[in-house]
Amino acid sequence: MQLFCIVATPRTGSTWLCSRLDGHDKLACHQEVFHPKEIFSKFHYGTETARPVGPAYELTKRFRNRFPRFFLSRLISKTMAQNAELQAVGFKIFPDHNPWLLNHLVESAQWKIIFLTRKNRLAQYSSLKIAKLSGTWVTPHSC
Secondary structure (H helix, E strand, O other), X not given: OEEEEEEOOOOOOHHHHHHHHHOOOOEEXXXXXXXXXXXXXXXXXXXXXXXOOHHHHHHOHHHHHHOHHHHHHHHHHHHHHHOOOOOEEEEXXXXXXXHHHHXXXXXXXXXXXXXXXXXXXXXXXXXXXXXXXXXXXXXXXXO
């Protein structure tokens, strides 16, 4: 089993890349599971309103924020339990989402790191400004 992490910044095409990878039958790719406001994973999008207990608690923001490595381990386990034929599981993270965890992943031999950048920084900046003004973060072709 290969673990991978896509390190990106907004407007670099990371949502599109994650959705393409997740479309492969031997790969699973979660989105921004360490987003400060929400958990964007294959299992749920958004903020949990209930207060789960037991195993369900392990995939909540509270658990994620207190125990990021254990959260990630549980997320991978749940992903594998849904499809035992997976050969790789990953997710994307932005540098400001959890710098401590990101540093741990980069230093770990267990994780393959994909650094995603956009050469045209002006286009990236413009795209970010447009997304903030319009409130549209994902275009139909990116999913």
